[in-house]
Amino acid sequence: MKLDRLSFLCLVAGAALISGCSSLGVRPWQRDVLAREEMRLDANPLDAAIDDHMYFSKEASSGGRSFAGGGCGCN
Amino acid sequence: MQLKPEGPRAQPAITRRRLMAASCALLSAGAARSQEASVAPTASVAPTHSGLLEDWSVDSALAYYHEDGRVQAIEPVVDVSKVFADGQSLNFNATFDALSGASPNGALPSHSSQTFTGPSGKASHAYTIAPGQLPADPNYSDTRFAAGGSWTLPLTRVDNLSVGGKFSVEDDFVSATVNASIAHDFNEKNTTLSFGLFNEFDSLHPIGRAPVPGSDYALAEKQTGGKTKDGVGALLGITQVMTRTWLTEFNLSVDRFTGYLDDPYKITSIIDSAGNTTGYEYESRPDERTRKSAYWENRVAWTSRLSTALSLRYMSDDWAVRSDTAQLQLRWSWSNRERYIEPTFRWYRQTAADFYTPFILDTAKQSTGFESADSRLGAFRALTYGVKYAQKLPGLGSRAESEFSVRAEYYQQTFNEQVPVPAGLQGLDLFPGLKAILVQIGYRF
Numbered sequence: 010m011k012l013d014r015l016s017f018l019c020l021v022a023g024a025a026l027i028s029g030c031s032s033l034g035v036r037p038w039q040r041d042v043l044a045r046e047e048m049r050l051d052a053n054p055l056d057a058a059i060d061d062h063m064y065f066s067k068e069a070s071s072g073g074r075s076f077a078g079g080g081c082g083c084n
Numbered sequence: 085m086q087l088k089p090e091g092p093r094a095q096p097a098i099t100r101r102r103l104m105a106a107s108c109a110l111l112s113a114g115a116a117r118s119q120e121a122s123v124a125p126t127a128s129v130a131p132t133h134s135g136l137l138e139d140w141s142v143d144s145a146l147a148y149y150h151e152d153g154r155v156q157a158i159e160p161v162v163d164v165s166k167v168f169a170d171g172q173s174l175n176f177n178a179t180f181d182a183l184s185g186a187s188p189n190g191a192l193p194s195h196s197s198q199t200f201t202g203p204s205g206k207a208s209h210a211y212t213i214a215p216g217q218l219p220a221d222p223n224y225s226d227t228r229f230a231a232g233g234s235w236t237l238p239l240t241r242v243d244n245l246s247v248g249g250k251f252s253v254e255d256d257f258v259s260a261t262v263n264a265s266i267a268h269d270f271n272e273k274n275t276t277l278s279f280g281l282f283n284e285f286d287s288l289h290p291i292g293r294a295p296v297p298g299s300d301y302a303l304a305e306k307q308t309g310g311k312t313k314d315g316v317g318a319l320l321g322i323t324q325v326m327t328r329t330w331l332t333e334f335n336l337s338v339d340r341f342t343g344y345l346d347d348p349y350k351i352t353s354i355i356d357s358a359g360n361t362t363g364y365e366y367e368s369r370p371d372e373r374t375r376k377s378a379y380w381e382n383r384v385a386w387t388s389r390l391s392t393a394l395s396l397r398y399m400s401d402d403w404a405v406r407s408d409t410a411q412l413q414l415r416w417s418w419s420n421r422e423r424y425i426e427p428t429f430r431w432y433r434q435t436a437a438d439f440y441t442p443f444i445l446d447t448a449k450q451s452t453g454f455e456s457a458d459s460r461l462g463a464f465r466a467l468t469y470g471v472k473y474a475q476k477l478p479g480l481g482s483r484a485e486s487e488f489s490v491r492a493e494y495y496q497q498t499f500n501e502q503v504p505v506p507a508g509l510q511g512l513d514l515f516p517g518l519k520a521i522l523v524q525i526g527y528r529f
Binding site: 033034035036037039040041042043045047048050052053054055056058059060062063064067068069070072073074075076081 | 143144145147149159161163177179228230252254257259261263271272273274275280282317319323324325326327328329331333335337339375377378379381383385391393395397399401403405407409415417424432434437460461466472491493495497518520522524526
């Protein structure tokens with residue numbers, strides 16, 4: 010089976026990502042800093058929701074961090 | 085007595101509560117969901133007590149948004165969540181918006197005064213715009229109520245399923261969304277792969293009914309019945325613990341909306357070669373849109389007091405809109421992490437949709453293609469400057485602590501319009517941009 014260029018690149022990138030990830034990270038007892046509130050990806054969910062609502066209603070882009078649906082008739 | 089705020093003398097009691105909360109967290113850690121490397125739960129595991137919301141985490145905020153000379157809004161938000169001992173978690177949230185003010189209708193400023201009928205067609209809603217002013221409907225008002233929820237369920241020690249939904253109602257708009265996602269941890273939970281899907285169903289009932297797209301504004305041709313649009317999307321994400329102080333996330337997402345994508349209240353000025361406004365027509369957008377985006381976020385703790393969150397996003401769609409977004413947030417903590425200040429800077433730019441036009445030239449014929457003068461589809465840059473201050477306070481009831489915060493943001497859009505304008509429009513501020521402030525107070529416990 011012949012792979013096209015995009016599929017080949019995806020395969021190489023995927024393999025590199027997975028092999029790279031396996032050498033990254035910390036042991037369970039090294040998670041003290043990561044456990045801090047500010048290191049959570051959703052540290053301030055309400056701030057993010059209020060900002061996203063403002064940007065959704067004023068710009069042509071939305072989403073990325075999470076689903077892009079608006080649930081708002083403002084755009 | 086526990087509801088009464090405690091002073092410095094109560095420190096031993098606070099310490100005892102924190103130790104109790106930490107003990108409970110440790111006891112339940114074995115069954116807690118395995119998602120350290122992925123999006124962490126918003127709720128902390130609280131001791132179980134009877135009483136309303138006693139063992140739920142509550143996050144609340146009241147936001148006030150004000151645009152310079154245009155719309156203002158008040159938005160209270162509340163979010164409650166709970167993590168159960170078996171690792172399941174529940175989240176519910178509710179938002180209310182009350183908007184009022186003047187909303188730009190899409191028409192250009194003119195050297196002459198301009199009179200418009202409001203969307204309702206009622207004589208009392210007609211308005212006249214003075215020469216040189218940006219046409220905006222001064223009678224704009226809307227209220228919105230939105231409620232949502234999600235349930236996360238551990239399937240195995242390293243797999244989590246999450247399902248959720250959202251429902252919102254406005255005066256002229258109803259929306260329902262369902263979503264589901266699955267996350268898999270591996271590499272000692274340093275890596276999380278996640279995949280999610282959403283489906284959105286919207287129903288529109290424009291005030292005065294939806295106009296015929298592209299039709300002459302003066303004829304007020306309206307369509308019968310309501311309108312619908314639906315969206316479906318997918319998001320593939322990877323979260324990786326890089327080092328003890330560095331967490332990164334990369335998401336790819338795609339979504340497609342079909343149906344009525346017009347703004348029923350937006351019109352476009354028709355200009356003759358001398359720059360005089362000779363009429364208006366309703367905007368007309370394609371009835372489908374596909375967007376793709378890549379998002380990358382990095383969180384780094386530089387010292388015990390200083391951390392940063394940097395996010396980058398690229399988005400493109402088949403309307404020819406391309407956008408770049410960069411946001412940097414710093415957090416500086418002090419007083420044994422009891423207080424912090426969080427400055428934020430955001431930079432955004434977008435290109436215009438291929439059917440965006442600030443005006444239509446040539447009165448001889450109506451345009452037959454798509455067109456919109458909605459400035460949100462034009463080319464512009466936007467900057468946001470923000471700062472947040474938060475302070476830990478004694479907890480309510482059996483809770484270890486609570487947090488009070490106040491936040492302010494300044495948002496400014498600057499248009500990058502390259503369209504040559506007729507000489508008759510010279511001297512008018514055709515693209516005035518937008519300036520807005522947001523003030524928010526928050527309390528979580």
